[in-house]
Amino acid sequence: MRSFTPSRSSLLMAPALAWLTALMVVPCALVLALAFFRRGIYGGIEYSFTLENFGLVLDPLYAGIFLNSARIAGTATLIAVVIGYAAAYAIAAAPRRWQPVFLFFAVLPFWSNYLIRTYAWIVLLNREGLITQLLRWFGYTGEPPSMLYTEGAVIAGLVYNYLPFVILACYAPLSRLNPELAEASRDLGASAMTTFRRVILPLTVPGIAAGAVFVFVLSIGNFVTPALLGGGRFQMIGNLVYDQFLTANDWPFGAALAMALIAIMLLVLTAQALAADRAAGRIAEAKGGADD
Protein backbone atom coordinates (compact mmCIF):
# COMPACT_ATOMS: atom_id res chain seq x y z
CA MET A 1 0.00 0.00 0.00
CA ARG A 2 1.10 3.52 -0.74
CA SER A 3 2.05 5.53 2.26
CA PHE A 4 1.11 8.82 0.58
CA THR A 5 -1.85 10.45 2.11
CA PRO A 6 -4.31 12.25 -0.14
CA SER A 7 -3.67 15.35 1.96
CA ARG A 8 -0.02 15.51 0.90
CA SER A 9 -0.88 15.31 -2.79
CA SER A 10 -3.58 17.94 -2.28
CA LEU A 11 -1.00 20.18 -0.66
CA LEU A 12 1.27 19.80 -3.68
CA MET A 13 -1.53 20.52 -6.12
CA ALA A 14 -3.04 23.41 -4.15
CA PRO A 15 -0.90 26.34 -5.38
CA ALA A 16 -1.32 25.49 -9.08
CA LEU A 17 -5.03 24.74 -8.73
CA ALA A 18 -5.53 27.99 -6.82
CA TRP A 19 -3.73 29.86 -9.62
CA LEU A 20 -5.86 28.21 -12.32
CA THR A 21 -9.03 28.88 -10.36
CA ALA A 22 -8.25 32.54 -9.68
CA LEU A 23 -6.89 33.38 -13.11
CA MET A 24 -8.80 31.10 -15.45
CA VAL A 25 -11.98 29.67 -13.91
CA VAL A 26 -13.11 32.85 -12.17
CA PRO A 27 -12.33 35.17 -15.14
CA CYS A 28 -14.13 32.80 -17.54
CA ALA A 29 -17.13 32.61 -15.21
CA LEU A 30 -17.05 36.39 -15.04
CA VAL A 31 -17.17 36.67 -18.82
CA LEU A 32 -20.07 34.26 -18.90
CA ALA A 33 -21.87 36.45 -16.36
CA LEU A 34 -21.03 39.61 -18.32
CA ALA A 35 -22.85 38.18 -21.31
CA PHE A 36 -26.14 38.44 -19.37
CA PHE A 37 -25.81 42.16 -18.66
CA ARG A 38 -26.57 45.20 -20.75
CA ARG A 39 -24.14 47.57 -22.31
CA GLY A 40 -24.17 50.98 -20.61
CA ILE A 41 -24.99 54.09 -22.62
CA TYR A 42 -21.38 55.27 -22.62
CA GLY A 43 -19.85 51.85 -23.05
CA GLY A 44 -19.33 50.30 -19.63
CA ILE A 45 -21.70 47.74 -18.19
CA GLU A 46 -25.18 48.20 -16.84
CA TYR A 47 -26.03 45.56 -14.29
CA SER A 48 -29.49 44.49 -15.38
CA PHE A 49 -30.26 41.01 -16.65
CA THR A 50 -30.84 40.46 -20.36
CA LEU A 51 -30.62 37.76 -23.00
CA GLU A 52 -30.24 40.31 -25.78
CA ASN A 53 -26.54 39.64 -26.29
CA PHE A 54 -27.17 36.01 -27.13
CA GLY A 55 -30.02 37.10 -29.41
CA LEU A 56 -27.57 39.42 -31.16
CA VAL A 57 -25.16 36.52 -31.72
CA LEU A 58 -27.94 34.89 -33.77
CA ASP A 59 -28.64 38.10 -35.68
CA PRO A 60 -28.15 37.41 -39.43
CA LEU A 61 -25.23 39.86 -39.59
CA TYR A 62 -23.28 38.11 -36.85
CA ALA A 63 -24.55 34.61 -37.59
CA GLY A 64 -23.15 35.24 -41.08
CA ILE A 65 -19.72 35.94 -39.60
CA PHE A 66 -20.00 32.72 -37.58
CA LEU A 67 -20.85 30.72 -40.69
CA ASN A 68 -18.08 32.43 -42.62
CA SER A 69 -15.58 31.63 -39.87
CA ALA A 70 -16.78 28.03 -39.76
CA ARG A 71 -16.41 27.76 -43.53
CA ILE A 72 -12.87 29.20 -43.54
CA ALA A 73 -11.85 27.09 -40.54
CA GLY A 74 -13.50 24.01 -42.09
CA THR A 75 -11.67 24.47 -45.40
CA ALA A 76 -8.35 24.98 -43.63
CA THR A 77 -9.02 21.88 -41.53
CA LEU A 78 -9.82 19.74 -44.55
CA ILE A 79 -6.68 20.83 -46.45
CA ALA A 80 -4.47 20.47 -43.37
CA VAL A 81 -5.81 16.97 -42.67
CA VAL A 82 -5.26 15.78 -46.26
CA ILE A 83 -1.70 17.15 -46.46
CA GLY A 84 -0.92 16.23 -42.85
CA TYR A 85 -2.16 12.67 -43.22
CA ALA A 86 -0.17 12.15 -46.42
CA ALA A 87 2.93 13.53 -44.71
CA ALA A 88 2.42 11.39 -41.60
CA TYR A 89 1.90 8.32 -43.81
CA ALA A 90 5.12 9.03 -45.69
CA ILE A 91 7.03 9.54 -42.42
CA ALA A 92 5.64 6.30 -40.96
CA ALA A 93 6.73 4.50 -44.16
CA ALA A 94 10.29 5.89 -44.00
CA PRO A 95 13.15 3.79 -42.55
CA ARG A 96 12.69 3.44 -38.76
CA ARG A 97 15.76 5.39 -37.71
CA TRP A 98 14.79 8.38 -39.87
CA GLN A 99 11.26 8.67 -38.53
CA PRO A 100 12.04 10.64 -35.34
CA VAL A 101 14.22 13.02 -37.34
CA PHE A 102 11.53 13.69 -39.94
CA LEU A 103 8.94 14.09 -37.23
CA PHE A 104 11.11 16.54 -35.31
CA PHE A 105 11.65 18.72 -38.38
CA ALA A 106 7.98 18.55 -39.28
CA VAL A 107 7.02 19.91 -35.88
CA LEU A 108 9.86 22.39 -35.41
CA PRO A 109 8.25 25.31 -37.31
CA PHE A 110 5.22 24.93 -35.08
CA TRP A 111 7.30 26.07 -32.12
CA SER A 112 8.54 29.26 -33.68
CA ASN A 113 6.62 32.47 -33.29
CA TYR A 114 3.10 32.39 -34.74
CA LEU A 115 3.22 36.04 -35.82
CA ILE A 116 6.46 35.48 -37.64
CA ARG A 117 5.20 32.40 -39.46
CA THR A 118 2.18 34.43 -40.58
CA TYR A 119 4.40 37.35 -41.54
CA ALA A 120 6.47 35.00 -43.71
CA TRP A 121 3.38 34.57 -45.88
CA ILE A 122 3.03 38.33 -46.31
CA VAL A 123 6.60 38.31 -47.62
CA LEU A 124 5.73 35.48 -50.03
CA LEU A 125 2.35 36.72 -51.22
CA ASN A 126 2.68 40.49 -51.44
CA ARG A 127 2.63 42.12 -54.87
CA GLU A 128 6.41 42.19 -55.14
CA GLY A 129 6.87 38.97 -53.21
CA LEU A 130 8.61 35.76 -54.14
CA ILE A 131 5.66 34.32 -56.06
CA THR A 132 5.28 37.40 -58.26
CA GLN A 133 9.03 37.36 -58.90
CA LEU A 134 8.95 33.69 -59.83
CA LEU A 135 6.13 34.39 -62.27
CA ARG A 136 8.16 37.23 -63.80
CA TRP A 137 11.16 34.96 -64.08
CA PHE A 138 9.04 32.54 -66.05
CA GLY A 139 8.18 35.35 -68.44
CA TYR A 140 4.98 36.69 -66.91
CA THR A 141 4.68 40.42 -67.60
CA GLY A 142 1.16 41.37 -66.55
CA GLU A 143 -0.04 42.95 -63.36
CA PRO A 144 1.20 41.22 -60.22
CA PRO A 145 -1.57 38.91 -59.02
CA SER A 146 -3.25 40.01 -55.81
CA MET A 147 -2.89 37.08 -53.47
CA LEU A 148 -2.51 38.84 -50.16
CA TYR A 149 -5.65 40.02 -48.36
CA THR A 150 -7.80 37.27 -49.86
CA GLU A 151 -9.66 34.42 -48.25
CA GLY A 152 -7.16 32.07 -49.90
CA ALA A 153 -4.32 33.81 -48.08
CA VAL A 154 -6.12 33.40 -44.74
CA ILE A 155 -6.66 29.70 -45.41
CA ALA A 156 -3.05 29.21 -46.54
CA GLY A 157 -1.84 30.89 -43.35
CA LEU A 158 -4.03 28.70 -41.14
CA VAL A 159 -2.98 25.50 -42.92
CA TYR A 160 0.68 26.49 -42.73
CA ASN A 161 0.51 27.31 -39.03
CA TYR A 162 -1.34 24.22 -37.87
CA LEU A 163 -0.13 21.54 -40.30
CA PRO A 164 2.67 20.33 -37.98
CA PHE A 165 0.14 19.38 -35.34
CA VAL A 166 -1.92 17.31 -37.79
CA ILE A 167 1.24 15.48 -38.87
CA LEU A 168 2.04 14.72 -35.23
CA ALA A 169 -1.50 13.58 -34.42
CA CYS A 170 -1.81 11.32 -37.48
CA TYR A 171 1.68 9.87 -37.14
CA ALA A 172 0.91 8.35 -33.71
CA PRO A 173 -1.73 5.80 -34.85
CA LEU A 174 -0.03 5.24 -38.24
CA SER A 175 3.26 4.26 -36.61
CA ARG A 176 1.49 1.82 -34.27
CA LEU A 177 -0.39 0.16 -37.10
CA ASN A 178 0.21 -3.56 -37.25
CA PRO A 179 1.62 -4.22 -40.76
CA GLU A 180 0.17 -7.73 -40.67
CA LEU A 181 -3.35 -6.29 -40.90
CA ALA A 182 -2.61 -4.65 -44.25
CA GLU A 183 -0.84 -7.80 -45.43
CA ALA A 184 -3.77 -9.98 -44.43
CA SER A 185 -6.13 -7.67 -46.29
CA ARG A 186 -3.97 -7.90 -49.43
CA ASP A 187 -3.63 -11.67 -49.13
CA LEU A 188 -7.40 -11.87 -49.04
CA GLY A 189 -7.47 -10.13 -52.39
CA ALA A 190 -8.22 -6.51 -51.46
CA SER A 191 -6.70 -3.83 -53.67
CA ALA A 192 -4.31 -1.28 -52.14
CA MET A 193 -7.09 1.31 -52.23
CA THR A 194 -9.60 -1.00 -50.52
CA THR A 195 -7.02 -1.94 -47.91
CA PHE A 196 -6.40 1.72 -47.19
CA ARG A 197 -10.09 2.62 -47.09
CA ARG A 198 -11.31 -0.38 -45.10
CA VAL A 199 -8.34 -1.20 -42.86
CA ILE A 200 -5.80 1.59 -42.45
CA LEU A 201 -8.10 4.62 -42.49
CA PRO A 202 -10.63 3.38 -39.88
CA LEU A 203 -7.81 2.44 -37.49
CA THR A 204 -6.25 5.89 -37.74
CA VAL A 205 -9.44 7.89 -37.24
CA PRO A 206 -8.51 8.95 -33.67
CA GLY A 207 -5.39 10.71 -34.96
CA ILE A 208 -7.29 12.40 -37.77
CA ALA A 209 -10.02 13.49 -35.34
CA ALA A 210 -7.52 14.90 -32.85
CA GLY A 211 -5.67 16.80 -35.57
CA ALA A 212 -8.87 18.09 -37.18
CA VAL A 213 -10.32 19.31 -33.88
CA PHE A 214 -7.14 21.15 -33.07
CA VAL A 215 -6.98 22.94 -36.43
CA PHE A 216 -10.68 23.76 -36.42
CA VAL A 217 -10.81 25.10 -32.86
CA LEU A 218 -7.70 27.22 -33.23
CA SER A 219 -8.74 28.47 -36.68
CA ILE A 220 -12.28 29.49 -35.84
CA GLY A 221 -11.16 31.59 -32.89
CA ASN A 222 -8.15 32.96 -34.71
CA PHE A 223 -7.55 36.65 -34.65
CA VAL A 224 -4.03 37.21 -35.96
CA THR A 225 -4.25 35.43 -39.33
CA PRO A 226 -7.44 37.13 -40.61
CA ALA A 227 -6.11 40.48 -39.36
CA LEU A 228 -2.73 40.14 -41.11
CA LEU A 229 -3.34 37.96 -44.17
CA GLY A 230 -6.97 38.98 -44.69
CA GLY A 231 -6.06 42.62 -44.23
CA GLY A 232 -9.07 43.13 -41.96
CA ARG A 233 -11.39 42.40 -44.88
CA PHE A 234 -12.34 38.97 -43.58
CA GLN A 235 -13.97 39.21 -40.21
CA MET A 236 -13.84 36.06 -38.18
CA ILE A 237 -15.26 35.48 -34.69
CA GLY A 238 -11.90 36.21 -33.08
CA ASN A 239 -11.76 39.63 -34.74
CA LEU A 240 -15.34 40.31 -33.72
CA VAL A 241 -14.55 39.56 -30.06
CA TYR A 242 -11.47 41.76 -30.31
CA ASP A 243 -13.52 44.65 -31.73
CA GLN A 244 -16.19 44.44 -29.03
CA PHE A 245 -13.61 44.63 -26.29
CA LEU A 246 -11.08 47.07 -27.70
CA THR A 247 -12.90 49.32 -30.18
CA ALA A 248 -16.69 49.07 -29.98
CA ASN A 249 -16.52 48.89 -26.20
CA ASP A 250 -19.50 46.57 -25.94
CA TRP A 251 -18.13 44.07 -23.43
CA PRO A 252 -21.39 42.21 -22.76
CA PHE A 253 -21.80 41.40 -26.46
CA GLY A 254 -18.11 40.52 -26.75
CA ALA A 255 -18.58 38.20 -23.78
CA ALA A 256 -21.54 36.49 -25.45
CA LEU A 257 -19.43 35.97 -28.58
CA ALA A 258 -16.60 34.51 -26.51
CA MET A 259 -19.03 32.12 -24.85
CA ALA A 260 -20.39 31.07 -28.25
CA LEU A 261 -16.80 30.32 -29.21
CA ILE A 262 -16.38 28.15 -26.10
CA ALA A 263 -19.68 26.38 -26.88
CA ILE A 264 -18.46 25.55 -30.40
CA MET A 265 -15.18 24.28 -28.95
CA LEU A 266 -16.98 22.00 -26.46
CA LEU A 267 -19.25 20.71 -29.20
CA VAL A 268 -16.32 19.83 -31.44
CA LEU A 269 -14.40 18.22 -28.55
CA THR A 270 -17.43 16.07 -27.71
CA ALA A 271 -17.71 14.97 -31.33
CA GLN A 272 -14.03 14.05 -31.26
CA ALA A 273 -14.44 12.03 -28.05
CA LEU A 274 -17.31 10.11 -29.67
CA ALA A 275 -15.30 9.44 -32.83
CA ALA A 276 -12.36 8.24 -30.72
CA ASP A 277 -14.65 5.93 -28.71
CA ARG A 278 -16.09 4.35 -31.81
CA ALA A 279 -12.63 3.90 -33.28
CA ALA A 280 -11.43 2.32 -30.02
CA GLY A 281 -14.26 -0.20 -30.39
CA ARG A 282 -13.12 -0.99 -33.94
CA ILE A 283 -9.49 -1.33 -32.87
CA ALA A 284 -10.48 -3.75 -30.10
CA GLU A 285 -12.48 -5.71 -32.67
CA ALA A 286 -9.53 -5.79 -35.09
CA LYS A 287 -7.26 -7.01 -32.28
CA GLY A 288 -9.76 -9.67 -31.24
CA GLY A 289 -9.99 -10.78 -34.86
CA ALA A 290 -6.20 -10.99 -35.17
CA ASP A 291 -6.04 -13.29 -32.13
CA ASP A 292 -8.37 -15.90 -33.66
Place this chain on the structure above:
Amino acid sequence: MTERSPATRRTLWLVLTLVFAFLYIPIAVLVALSFNQGGLPTVWSGFSLKWYASLAGNAAILSAALNTLIVALVSTAIATLLGTLLAIGVEMRRQYGSGLEALIFAPMIIPDIVLAVALLSFFSMLDFTLGLHTIILAHVVFNLAFVCSVVRARLKSFDWSIVEASADLGASALTTFRRVTLPVILPAVVAGALLAFTLSVDEFIIAFFTAGAGRASTTLPMQIYSMIRFGITPEINALATIVMAVSITALTLSQRLNRGVIG
Protein backbone atom coordinates in the same frame (compact mmCIF):
# COMPACT_ATOMS: atom_id res chain seq x y z
CA MET B 1 5.75 -1.40 -42.71
CA THR B 2 5.67 -3.88 -45.52
CA GLU B 3 7.64 -3.88 -48.76
CA ARG B 4 6.42 -1.41 -51.37
CA SER B 5 6.74 -1.06 -55.10
CA PRO B 6 9.36 1.46 -56.34
CA ALA B 7 6.57 3.67 -57.66
CA THR B 8 4.91 3.83 -54.24
CA ARG B 9 8.22 4.56 -52.61
CA ARG B 10 8.92 7.39 -55.06
CA THR B 11 5.49 8.87 -54.35
CA LEU B 12 6.12 8.77 -50.61
CA TRP B 13 9.46 10.54 -50.97
CA LEU B 14 7.83 13.12 -53.22
CA VAL B 15 5.17 13.77 -50.56
CA LEU B 16 7.86 14.26 -47.92
CA THR B 17 9.85 16.61 -50.15
CA LEU B 18 6.81 18.73 -50.98
CA VAL B 19 5.63 18.95 -47.37
CA PHE B 20 9.05 19.97 -46.11
CA ALA B 21 9.35 22.52 -48.92
CA PHE B 22 5.97 23.94 -47.91
CA LEU B 23 7.00 24.11 -44.25
CA TYR B 24 10.47 25.57 -44.72
CA ILE B 25 10.47 27.76 -47.85
CA PRO B 26 8.52 30.64 -46.26
CA ILE B 27 10.89 30.66 -43.27
CA ALA B 28 13.98 30.32 -45.47
CA VAL B 29 12.91 33.26 -47.65
CA LEU B 30 12.40 35.40 -44.56
CA VAL B 31 15.82 34.51 -43.13
CA ALA B 32 17.55 35.06 -46.49
CA LEU B 33 15.95 38.48 -46.91
CA SER B 34 17.09 39.56 -43.45
CA PHE B 35 20.64 39.60 -44.88
CA ASN B 36 19.55 41.67 -47.85
CA GLN B 37 21.50 44.83 -48.54
CA GLY B 38 18.76 46.78 -50.26
CA GLY B 39 15.93 48.61 -48.56
CA LEU B 40 13.26 46.72 -50.46
CA PRO B 41 12.10 43.99 -48.12
CA THR B 42 11.54 41.35 -50.78
CA VAL B 43 14.03 42.02 -53.61
CA TRP B 44 17.55 40.62 -53.21
CA SER B 45 20.43 43.02 -53.85
CA GLY B 46 23.46 41.63 -52.02
CA PHE B 47 24.57 40.41 -48.58
CA SER B 48 24.62 42.73 -45.60
CA LEU B 49 24.27 42.68 -41.83
CA LYS B 50 23.11 46.26 -41.63
CA TRP B 51 19.54 45.42 -40.58
CA TYR B 52 20.84 43.55 -37.58
CA ALA B 53 22.97 46.57 -36.73
CA SER B 54 19.96 48.85 -37.07
CA LEU B 55 18.00 46.61 -34.67
CA ALA B 56 20.67 47.13 -32.05
CA GLY B 57 20.08 50.88 -32.28
CA ASN B 58 16.29 50.70 -32.12
CA ALA B 59 15.29 51.72 -28.60
CA ALA B 60 11.66 50.57 -28.94
CA ILE B 61 12.72 47.07 -29.96
CA LEU B 62 15.34 46.81 -27.24
CA SER B 63 12.89 47.85 -24.55
CA ALA B 64 10.30 45.41 -25.89
CA ALA B 65 12.92 42.64 -25.88
CA LEU B 66 13.78 43.42 -22.27
CA ASN B 67 10.08 43.34 -21.29
CA THR B 68 9.66 40.01 -23.02
CA LEU B 69 12.67 38.60 -21.21
CA ILE B 70 11.32 39.75 -17.82
CA VAL B 71 7.85 38.30 -18.49
CA ALA B 72 9.21 35.02 -19.84
CA LEU B 73 11.75 34.48 -17.04
CA VAL B 74 9.41 35.32 -14.16
CA SER B 75 6.39 33.46 -15.54
CA THR B 76 8.55 30.45 -16.39
CA ALA B 77 10.01 30.34 -12.88
CA ILE B 78 6.59 30.46 -11.21
CA ALA B 79 5.02 28.05 -13.71
CA THR B 80 7.87 25.54 -13.38
CA LEU B 81 7.51 25.44 -9.61
CA LEU B 82 3.71 25.23 -9.58
CA GLY B 83 3.47 22.93 -12.60
CA THR B 84 6.02 20.46 -11.20
CA LEU B 85 4.32 20.30 -7.80
CA LEU B 86 0.98 19.83 -9.54
CA ALA B 87 2.35 17.00 -11.68
CA ILE B 88 3.78 15.21 -8.63
CA GLY B 89 0.55 15.69 -6.67
CA VAL B 90 -1.60 14.37 -9.50
CA GLU B 91 0.59 11.38 -10.33
CA MET B 92 1.03 10.48 -6.65
CA ARG B 93 -2.70 10.26 -6.22
CA ARG B 94 -3.36 8.31 -9.44
CA GLN B 95 -7.12 8.41 -8.95
CA TYR B 96 -8.59 11.78 -9.72
CA GLY B 97 -11.83 12.94 -11.23
CA SER B 98 -12.19 13.96 -14.84
CA GLY B 99 -12.95 17.45 -13.52
CA LEU B 100 -9.37 17.83 -12.32
CA GLU B 101 -8.08 16.49 -15.61
CA ALA B 102 -10.22 18.99 -17.53
CA LEU B 103 -9.05 21.87 -15.33
CA ILE B 104 -5.39 21.08 -16.07
CA PHE B 105 -6.05 20.50 -19.77
CA ALA B 106 -8.21 23.62 -20.28
CA PRO B 107 -5.43 26.24 -20.48
CA MET B 108 -3.86 24.34 -23.38
CA ILE B 109 -7.01 24.19 -25.49
CA ILE B 110 -9.00 27.32 -24.57
CA PRO B 111 -8.87 29.87 -27.44
CA ASP B 112 -6.32 32.61 -26.63
CA ILE B 113 -8.80 35.34 -27.40
CA VAL B 114 -11.27 33.99 -24.80
CA LEU B 115 -8.69 33.80 -22.02
CA ALA B 116 -7.46 37.24 -23.08
CA VAL B 117 -10.85 38.97 -22.79
CA ALA B 118 -11.68 37.01 -19.62
CA LEU B 119 -8.50 38.24 -17.94
CA LEU B 120 -9.02 41.79 -19.18
CA SER B 121 -12.54 41.82 -17.70
CA PHE B 122 -11.30 40.27 -14.47
CA PHE B 123 -8.42 42.70 -14.00
CA SER B 124 -10.51 45.74 -14.84
CA MET B 125 -13.28 44.64 -12.49
CA LEU B 126 -10.75 44.37 -9.67
CA ASP B 127 -9.30 47.75 -10.69
CA PHE B 128 -5.91 46.16 -11.24
CA THR B 129 -3.39 48.40 -12.95
CA LEU B 130 -2.36 46.58 -16.12
CA GLY B 131 1.30 46.12 -16.89
CA LEU B 132 4.09 43.56 -17.06
CA HIS B 133 2.87 41.99 -13.80
CA THR B 134 -0.57 41.23 -15.24
CA ILE B 135 1.03 39.65 -18.33
CA ILE B 136 3.09 37.47 -15.98
CA LEU B 137 0.01 36.43 -13.98
CA ALA B 138 -1.69 35.48 -17.25
CA HIS B 139 1.26 33.63 -18.79
CA VAL B 140 1.66 31.43 -15.73
CA VAL B 141 -1.84 30.02 -16.43
CA PHE B 142 -0.94 28.24 -19.68
CA ASN B 143 2.75 27.80 -18.85
CA LEU B 144 2.04 25.77 -15.72
CA ALA B 145 -0.30 23.49 -17.68
CA PHE B 146 2.44 22.75 -20.22
CA VAL B 147 5.12 22.19 -17.56
CA CYS B 148 2.73 19.90 -15.72
CA SER B 149 2.03 17.79 -18.80
CA VAL B 150 5.74 17.36 -19.62
CA VAL B 151 6.61 16.37 -16.03
CA ARG B 152 3.61 14.04 -15.76
CA ALA B 153 4.73 12.18 -18.87
CA ARG B 154 8.05 11.50 -17.13
CA LEU B 155 6.36 10.45 -13.88
CA LYS B 156 4.21 7.85 -15.66
CA SER B 157 7.09 5.39 -15.52
CA PHE B 158 8.27 6.47 -12.08
CA ASP B 159 8.58 3.75 -9.47
CA TRP B 160 6.97 5.25 -6.36
CA SER B 161 8.23 2.45 -4.16
CA ILE B 162 11.69 4.04 -4.11
CA VAL B 163 10.12 7.09 -2.50
CA GLU B 164 8.60 4.82 0.13
CA ALA B 165 11.94 3.10 0.61
CA SER B 166 13.61 6.43 1.16
CA ALA B 167 11.00 7.39 3.77
CA ASP B 168 11.38 3.99 5.45
CA LEU B 169 15.10 4.62 5.70
CA GLY B 170 14.36 7.76 7.68
CA ALA B 171 14.72 10.49 5.04
CA SER B 172 12.48 13.49 5.47
CA ALA B 173 9.96 14.35 2.75
CA LEU B 174 12.18 17.20 1.59
CA THR B 175 15.32 15.06 1.48
CA THR B 176 13.44 12.37 -0.41
CA PHE B 177 12.28 14.93 -2.93
CA ARG B 178 15.73 16.43 -3.33
CA ARG B 179 17.67 13.15 -3.50
CA VAL B 180 15.20 10.73 -5.09
CA THR B 181 12.31 12.32 -6.98
CA LEU B 182 13.98 15.44 -8.33
CA PRO B 183 16.98 13.72 -10.00
CA VAL B 184 14.56 11.47 -11.89
CA ILE B 185 12.24 14.21 -13.10
CA LEU B 186 14.86 16.96 -13.55
CA PRO B 187 15.26 16.55 -17.34
CA ALA B 188 11.49 16.84 -17.73
CA VAL B 189 11.37 19.85 -15.41
CA VAL B 190 14.06 21.63 -17.43
CA ALA B 191 12.40 20.59 -20.70
CA GLY B 192 9.07 21.92 -19.42
CA ALA B 193 10.69 25.17 -18.33
CA LEU B 194 12.29 25.66 -21.76
CA LEU B 195 8.95 24.99 -23.42
CA ALA B 196 7.23 27.48 -21.10
CA PHE B 197 9.93 30.05 -21.82
CA THR B 198 9.42 29.82 -25.60
CA LEU B 199 5.64 29.88 -25.30
CA SER B 200 5.87 33.01 -23.20
CA VAL B 201 8.38 34.71 -25.51
CA ASP B 202 6.11 34.05 -28.49
CA GLU B 203 2.72 34.73 -26.91
CA PHE B 204 0.95 37.73 -28.38
CA ILE B 205 -2.82 37.90 -27.87
CA ILE B 206 -3.05 37.43 -24.11
CA ALA B 207 -0.13 39.81 -23.58
CA PHE B 208 -1.77 42.35 -25.87
CA PHE B 209 -4.98 42.35 -23.81
CA THR B 210 -3.39 42.28 -20.37
CA ALA B 211 -0.54 44.75 -20.99
CA GLY B 212 -2.64 47.90 -20.78
CA ALA B 213 -1.90 51.06 -22.73
CA GLY B 214 1.53 52.58 -23.12
CA ARG B 215 4.98 51.66 -24.30
CA ALA B 216 6.22 50.65 -20.86
CA SER B 217 4.72 47.16 -21.06
CA THR B 218 5.03 46.45 -24.80
CA THR B 219 6.46 42.99 -25.40
CA LEU B 220 8.37 41.84 -28.46
CA PRO B 221 5.44 40.09 -30.18
CA MET B 222 3.33 43.23 -29.63
CA GLN B 223 6.12 45.31 -31.14
CA ILE B 224 6.42 42.91 -34.09
CA TYR B 225 2.66 42.98 -34.63
CA SER B 226 2.54 46.75 -34.83
CA MET B 227 5.59 46.80 -37.13
CA ILE B 228 3.93 44.27 -39.47
CA ARG B 229 0.77 46.36 -39.60
CA PHE B 230 2.84 49.28 -40.89
CA GLY B 231 4.23 47.14 -43.70
CA ILE B 232 7.12 44.79 -44.30
CA THR B 233 10.65 46.05 -43.70
CA PRO B 234 14.05 44.34 -43.77
CA GLU B 235 14.31 45.22 -40.09
CA ILE B 236 11.34 42.96 -39.25
CA ASN B 237 13.01 40.19 -41.25
CA ALA B 238 16.13 40.51 -39.10
CA LEU B 239 14.15 40.66 -35.86
CA ALA B 240 12.04 37.66 -36.93
CA THR B 241 15.19 35.68 -37.68
CA ILE B 242 16.62 36.34 -34.21
CA VAL B 243 13.36 35.51 -32.41
CA MET B 244 12.99 32.29 -34.41
CA ALA B 245 16.58 31.29 -33.71
CA VAL B 246 16.01 31.76 -29.96
CA SER B 247 12.80 29.71 -29.83
CA ILE B 248 14.12 26.96 -32.05
CA THR B 249 17.29 26.64 -29.96
CA ALA B 250 15.31 26.47 -26.72
CA LEU B 251 12.92 23.90 -28.17
CA THR B 252 15.65 21.70 -29.62
CA LEU B 253 17.34 21.73 -26.22
CA SER B 254 14.05 20.88 -24.52
CA GLN B 255 13.46 17.99 -26.91
CA ARG B 256 16.94 16.55 -26.31
CA LEU B 257 16.61 16.77 -22.54
CA ASN B 258 13.25 15.12 -22.53
CA ARG B 259 14.72 12.07 -24.19
CA GLY B 260 17.61 12.08 -21.73
CA VAL B 261 19.11 8.93 -20.30
CA ILE B 262 18.10 9.36 -16.68
CA GLY B 263 14.97 7.61 -15.46
